[in-house]
Amino acid sequence: MSALLKIRGLKIEGRSDEVWNPIINGVDLDLNKGEVLGLIGESGAGKSTVGLAAMGFTRDGVRISAGSVEFDGVNLVTASAAVKRGLLGKRIAYVAQSAAASFNPAHKLIDQHTEAPVQHGVSGRKESEADAIELYERLRLPNPEEIGFRYPHQVSGGQLQRAMTAMAMACRPDLIIFDEPTTALDVTTQIEVLAAIRDIVEQFDTAAIYITHDLAVVAQMADKIKVLLKGDEVEEADTRTMLSAPQEDYTKSLWAVRSFERPTKPAVQTGATPVISVKNVTAAYGKVDVLHDISFDMHEGRTVAVVGESGSGKSTAARCITGLLPPRIGHIEYMGEALPLDYRKRNKMQLRQAQMIYQMADTALNPRKTIGEIIGRPVQFYMGLTGPQRRKRVEELLAEIELEPTQYIDRLPSELSGGQKQRIGIARALAAEPKFIICDEVTSALDQLVAEGILKLLARLQDELGLSYMFITHDLATVRAIADEVVVMKDGRVVEQGPKLEMFQPPHHPYTDLLLSSVPEMDPDWLTNLLESRGVDNIGDAAVDKM
Amino acid sequence: MPGLLRIIIQRLLLGLVTLFVVSIIIFTAVNLLPGDFAQAILGQGATDEAVAAIREELGLNKHPVLRYLEWLGGAVQGDLGTSMSQALFSSFTGSETGSGLGSVAEQIAPRFRNTMFLASVTAAIAVPISIILGILTALYRNSAFDRSMNIFTLSSISSPEFFLAYVLILFLAVMNPIFPSLSNIYEGMPFGDRLEKTMLPALTLTLAVTAQMMRMTRAAIINLLASPYIEMARLKGLSPMRVIIKHALPNALAPIINVVALNLAYLITGVVVVEVVFVYPGIGQLFVDSVKIRDIPVVQACCLIFAAAYILLNLLADILSIISNPRLRHPK
The missing domain is CATH 1.10.3720.10 (MetI-like)
Known part of the structure; x- marks a missing residue:
């Protein structure tokens, strides 16, 4: 049997500053009918670029400079635009990372679903609509009869992602490219989508390229795995071989990342005054309460991980602590004394004590200021240092976050990598010499190796400076690595809290249990076993429950 | 969409305030210009008596604030006043002022x-x-x-x-x-x-x-x-x-x-x-x-029409923008 997709010597270049730089340096790939290939690597490895090139498509400013992409005998590199249009959507389909961004906000789901079949002349509008409803049902979307007639903004993220998979299936393609389809989802939602994708790909014997940076996810989905690093192929093997016996050092290092874990600290002494104490806080956006009577303490030198899915109120709690959103009821105590609820009423001393590090270092740093100015501003504002003293302090802080001061102080944020930008964010928080730092999903936009570096840095700073961290995250692996105490939130309420060891030991609150069991594991049978243990119907119920 | 209706009403009320401010600015600006209607219409060779007579005839010798309030009082009742040139013409020919061609609206x-x-x-x-x-x-x-x-x-x-x-x-x-x-x-x-x-x-x-x-x-x-x-x-x-x-x-x-x-x-x-x-x-x-010719009632009326055109067209644009956005048209 000849391969459905055959890529040979694929080289791709991207243009920056009028120069073409290599992005992909020669990748080969074979995919048979019905086969699923997992394509993994860190960001910048070129996974998505290869995925799109498999459709004969390149983004603006990117070009295929050499090699061939043969789909069922047609070389997509040399084929005319019209020939490619005839294949795209009909025989090759695409599922994007963010369904919320990839559905057109102006049209109903079903209108977008039926577009490809109708335009390609595969089926009529009515047939295609009926088929869409059937696919929605197969993908276990709630109210399959009706959900297609909603606009994208009226449907939740996990449901949209399944609707997009249904849309890719509309013409029953031979090949689907899945580009990180679950990366933007919560763990509990991710399972539903993974199960749905796996089912439907098996049912229709569709070949797929599954792009992800999450090894545990790819282990569930793929028959074979290809690892990319900076545009080069590292290795390829079938899934079980790759997981049990990776050949290359880089692959081994990827597999090893999840092993970082801090030693457990002794329990907090009873009667110790917490650095920050959240007392019975209820907060609202407008007239709607989004936090309901939450309380928890954060002690010196310890890390409290606040976990929960998006919309559970984690970040809102942080906004209450910093005074950006004054609570409606309840109050915030610093070292046993109540802080003014509104940050505008706090004095400099009080403001200094609680600093924040943000998820998106890209948007949290002013792109027009140099690193020296970004860190120097709080040094001057809070500590009153100016001139050479200020510069000296900035240099100390840079050394603290393990960046060579003379090399970085005059650079702009755009000249730094993602991990380095996040380090600058940390230095800026440290500049105020706070007791307490809120880390809002600080590693979720970073690759695993880089994220691990940031976690280690934060751990070291905590040991040296006695800092308290409130660590907001949805990633339970991170919680396991660094937390001392865990607070589990759902729908604006604290459902469970306690020391980490207790939290990871049964018995759990049912919701904590759901969260913990939903984190993908490296075992390729994990998803199958989990679905069996939960019973497939349960997942459908969970989906309805999330509505 | 009750929200849309509220926006429309709010904007219309705000528009009225804008018109009011515009009328003050225009009235002040025209008053700041050198000369008035009487001087403009009589030209350079006019005697002081003739100028004074016309001012008396048209009420131009009253205090500007008073004149503005008189105009405003008429305007809110839908009477935009009388064009000065027409009023003067009528007074010479003996016909009634404020009727026929004289009113600003008709002009x-x-x-x-x-x-x-x-x-x-x-x-x-x-x-x-x-x-x-x-x-x-x-x-x-x-x-x-x-x-x-x-x-x-x-x-x-x-x-x-x-x-x-x-x-x-x-x-x-x-x-x-x-x-x-x-x-x-x-x-x-x-x-x-x-x-x-x-x-x-x-x-x-x-x-x-x-x-x-x-x-x-x-x-x-x-x-x-x-x-x-x-x-x-x-x-x-x-x-x-x-x-x-x-x-x-x-x-x-x-x-x-x-x-x-x-x-x-x-x-x-x-x-x-x-x-x-x-x-x-x-x-x-x-x-x-x-x-x-510093014919203030006509200038005022024109400016109000111009301002109203801007306000209404912008309001219309905003309404259409809202309607074109499915998020606002079909809330969750």
């Missing part, structure tokens, strides 16, 4: 109708052309067609309107007598003749307003072409035209609607030069003449 009404006619004809030509050109230049962006359209529309918006007017007269009235170069329309003229006479000023204005609307359409569409849902549409194998019309345009409507509204407002308020060149009896000329 402005036909002029305003003419202006609206010209604006409508221009809009009917310019808006479709701009949007179609915008779509085409977005579709064939960076092609020779795109560049030449951009150069053409930019040159036309950069040229003074009177220059465009004379060029059109030269080509379409003198060298090829297709349209008349004089647009002296009058009440009761048949629609066809009226349209023919209005054609040259309308074309001149079309040249003046097309560039902005076309370039906004093009920019708004191109702005969206990098978004994931456009990439998705292309990856479905749709034709480039369909991608733009079906997937980009509906999401680009808000900025396009806004710039169209601004240009329509310009067509109502900013066409003095074109009116002068073609001798078109619109409101712009009346306005300029009234400023010259």
Whole structure:
């Protein structure tokens, strides 16, 4: 049997500053009918670029400079635009990372679903609509009869992602490219989508390229795995071989990342005054309460991980602590004394004590200021240092976050990598010499190796400076690595809290249990076993429950 | 959508406040100008007694604040006052003031109708052309067609309107007598003749307003072409035209609607030069003449019409933008 997709010597270049730089340096790939290939690597490895090139498509400013992409005998590199249009959507389909961004906000789901079949002349509008409803049902979307007639903004993220998979299936393609389809989802939602994708790909014997940076996810989905690093192929093997016996050092290092874990600290002494104490806080956006009577303490030198899915109120709690959103009821105590609820009423001393590090270092740093100015501003504002003293302090802080001061102080944020930008964010928080730092999903936009570096840095700073961290995250692996105490939130309420060891030991609150069991594991049978243990119907119920 | 209704009411009330502020500014500005109606109408050789007599006749010797309040009192009851020139004329001929031709409303009404006619004809030509050109230049962006359209529309918006007017007269009235170069329309003229006479000023204005609307359409569409849902549409194998019309345009409507509204407002308020060149009896000329002779009631009324045009068109644009957004049209 000849391969459905055959890529040979694929080289791709991207243009920056009028120069073409290599992005992909020669990748080969074979995919048979019905086969699923997992394509993994860190960001910048070129996974998505290869995925799109498999459709004969390149983004603006990117070009295929050499090699061939043969789909069922047609070389997509040399084929005319019209020939490619005839294949795209009909025989090759695409599922994007963010369904919320990839559905057109102006049209109903079903209108977008039926577009490809109708335009390609595969089926009529009515047939295609009926088929869409059937696919929605197969993908276990709630109210399959009706959900297609909603606009994208009226449907939740996990449901949209399944609707997009249904849309890719509309013409029953031979090949689907899945580009990180679950990366933007919560763990509990991710399972539903993974199960749905796996089912439907098996049912229709569709070949797929599954792009992800999450090894545990790819282990569930793929028959074979290809690892990319900076545009080069590292290795390829079938899934079980790759997981049990990776050949290359880089692959081994990827597999090893999840092993970082801090030693457990002794329990907090009873009667110790917490650095920050959240007392019975209820907060609202407008007239709607989004936090309901939450309380928890954060002690010196310890890390409290606040976990929960998006919309559970984690970040809102942080906004209450910093005074950006004054609570409606309840109050915030610093070292046993109540802080003014509104940050505008706090004095400099009080403001200094609680600093924040943000998820998106890209948007949290002013792109027009140099690193020296970004860190120097709080040094001057809070500590009153100016001139050479200020510069000296900035240099100390840079050394603290393990960046060579003379090399970085005059650079702009755009000249730094993602991990380095996040380090600058940390230095800026440290500049105020706070007791307490809120880390809002600080590693979720970073690759695993880089994220691990940031976690280690934060751990070291905590040991040296006695800092308290409130660590907001949805990633339970991170919680396991660094937390001392865990607070589990759902729908604006604290459902469970306690020391980490207790939290990871049964018995759990049912919701904590759901969260913990939903984190993908490296075992390729994990998803199958989990679905069996939960019973497939349960997942459908969970989906309805999330509505 | 009760929210929409509230926005409309709020904006209309705010619009009234704006009109009130505009009337104060205009009244003050005209008073700050050297000379008044009496001096302007009598000229340099006027005796002090004659000037004083006219001031007395028209109430110009009262305190400005009092005069403004009198005008305002009339205006809120729908009486925009009496044109000073008409009032003076009537007082000489012995007819009643405030009746017949004297009222500002009656003086402005036909002029305003003419202006609206010209604006409508221009809009009917310019808006479709701009949007179609915008779509085409977005579709064939960076092609020779795109560049030449951009150069053409930019040159036309950069040229003074009177220059465009004379060029059109030269080509379409003198060298090829297709349209008349004089647009002296009058009440009761048949629609066809009226349209023919209005054609040259309308074309001149079309040249003046097309560039902005076309370039906004093009920019708004191109702005969206990098978004994931456009990439998705292309990856479905749709034709480039369909991608733009079906997937980009509906999401680009808000900025396009806004710039169209601004240009329509310009067509109502900013066409003095074109009116002068073609001798078109619109409101712009009346306005300029009234400023010259400091005929405050007429100036006030014109300004209020201009301000109201801006307010209403912007309100309309905002309403249409809201309606074009499915998030606001179909809340969760």
